[in-house]
Amino acid sequence: MISSLFRNHDYLRLFTAQVSALFGTGLTTVALGLLAYDLAGGNAAAVLGTALTIKMVVYVTVAPIVAAYADRFPRRLFLVSLNVIRAAIVLALPFIDQIWQIYVLIAVLQTASAAFTPTYQAVIPDILPDEREYTRALSAAQLAATMETLLSPMLAAAALAVISFHWLFVGTAIGFAISAILVITTRIPNAGTATEGSFRERISAGMRIFAATPRLRGLLGLNLVVAAAGSVIMVNTVNYVRDTLGGTQSGVAMLLAANGFGTMLVALSLPRVLDRAGARPVMLAGAATLIAGLGSAIALSLANTGDWRWSAAIATWALVGAGTAAILTPTGQVLRRSSQPADRPALFAAQFSLSHLAWLITYPIAGWLTTAAGFTTTWVTLAVLAGLGFVAALRMWPRHDPEVISHLHEVGTIDPARLLDAVRVDDRFYRHTHAYVIDADHRRWPAPQRRQLETAAA
Template identity: 80%
Template sequence: MFTSLLRNRDYLRLFTAQVSALFGTGLTTVALGLLAYELAGADAAAVLGTALTIKMLVYVTVAPIVAAYADRLPRGLFLVSLNAIRGGVVLALPFIGEIWQIYVLIAVLQTASAAFTPTYQAVIPDILPDERDYTRALSAAQLAATMETLLSPMLAAAALLVISYHWLFVGTAIGFAFSAALVLATRIPNAGATGRGGFRDRITVGMRIFAATPRLRGLLGLNLIVAAAGSVIMVNTVNYVRDTLGGTQTGVAMLLAANGFGTMLVALTLPRALDRLDARPVMLTGAATLITGLVAAIALSTADSGEWRWAAAPLVWAIAGAGTAAILTPTGQLLRRSAEPADRPALFAAQFSLSHLAWLITYPIAGWLSTATGFTTTWVTLAFIAATGITAAVRLWPRHDAEIIDAAHRFGSAQDAPRSTVAA
């Protein structure tokens, strides 16, 4: 399925760079949760919730500004510099001893990530102009993220048997360094100039395309569902395993791996299905799957005791992973169809910010509310948010939408419109 992609050396190097950075980030995810637990104990969820809220604030504000000037930067050198910053930050994390230091370093780390991710995403369609190749690349990217979610916790679990979790941060830094070296070896075309000189126009064009495009407005609701379910996985897993199930560090890693396994199963089968099916039913099915996973998690949280929870929890976490993959895999395809090449960096950055705006809502709920009231109330609240998201997606994304609509008709004049042909 991916054979034709691997023949493209520039894509192969860039994809390998992505995988390297992803696995480094995956190790940090596990290590950061354990670091928070060491410093805060039972309040670890609140610490993680705050750290991840800082991450989302940075993502929402930084990405559109970077995209506004992406066409003025040498993208290869820019990506390498951002990897160097991220590697330096994670090397500092093992040496901290105060909770506030986590927050400062996370802010720096995620500022670099907020600039890196949309820039990287906008490079791929320039390297792979063929629609089918690009669709395969989207699936490969999701599969890579899935394999990271699956394998990183397993690698971390094995490593934690013989070393301290602090060394996982070193593994992350190595991943970023290798990623930077591969980007240096890749021929990355610089972005074409958009022709927009005004700062306001540059930072808002992606948002304006979202506002004008029904399928993208529906995507906003789906972003909310992914964030509601994902917050349970990212924020609450550590405390749920350690305090409710009485598990160990290895148990935390294995439950996160179950989530990755569910994602992998869907990511492997979805590309061929997308050749025959529209994205809308696939993504709405993923949304329904995520809500099912949230309801099952609520049922788990109400159980007082029982060894059966150790068997049920991985299944629930895997269901959440499967639903997430069904929504995220087709997202890049929707974005590509909704903008011309000159506007893609802005549109990818808008999706990056808007999707993380949803996480900005759900992360504090998962962290702070669970600390104050427990898992059941928190997960019921997140399930209600997810239900709101799927309702919005169904209503905002028409069942039958036109393939292409001239953006100028939507923005009132060709002069004011983004330079895009917007898919409805």
């Protein structure tokens, strides 16, 4: 049970600190969209798209470096400092009056966030050395992120009924401050100094596992589907509500809350479904749902009038949230299944970077193309990208994807001590059967054994 994790007081404080920071970030998402509209009006989508593109560039470039070197810093002091920096930045946002200032502050804010996330992730295995507890902690983190997606817009909608959106930035700063206080009260062990080659080894290990594992190549396609549909929500909601539907600030928060509700509904129902069906059919169904959501959004963009558009938009945004949860919730399970424990941090870092690379492609499209060509052209373009990602996932992730695979090792290529349970086939080969992942002893995905023997004989 996840509740048993919270008996560990250090983990409880860290988890609460992460939740507090997540809710602060969620309020910033709503407030930033409204700030962009306040400064740029009809060009808000381009401004917000640029700001989020800057965020993705930072995540793709900064996060992998910090993930590799997080153990070189006094981690408690580092996490507290990053929260203080983030609080100071969001407190400055309400006072800006130039668009370029948004870009500068967002770059600094997201650099701090990109450093915080991998450092926090590196701490959790030290706080929870038991593999089963660490696995439950990953599930708890996904649930926290899902709850933030739902509740932050709802809190923002309630707040915007009585205050200006500028005060949401104050709420964000309070969230980061609470997070910093909780981290200060937590016992966080400092890791030993990494070796000089650790950065190259960790980054290359994660990318190598992705490139060699069929199901992970399929995950890359699913990352693109999530980003294509999600960029509509993140970038285009404010302009669609204010300019097309004629809604208010609260209307923006309401649509974002509908998206979060769809995410929450599916995330809570998935564990039993995953036990029965497995990750592949659930994640592919999620991709199909996202493409359907994009199709619904395109239909909405073609409708010029009608009060029914509000109800249809709420349903569409919820549908996108549901599809997103169906892909993101099992992702950690797929990554764990595809790696040895020692390689897991590198693989999670690679997924973090590669998934944000997909957002780096779709955010500029959602922002700049909307400004130049309107919602319909933009959403059709994103739907095409999502379709390509879906097809790639179908082709790269085989339907028959067993965990335990029989494969051949050539004599002399692996430590014999690792082959004690293997069967000698002939003078050249052992047959070995176990849960197969890419690691130092298994650098390529195995072909069928007959093909392996034929290739070796040739």
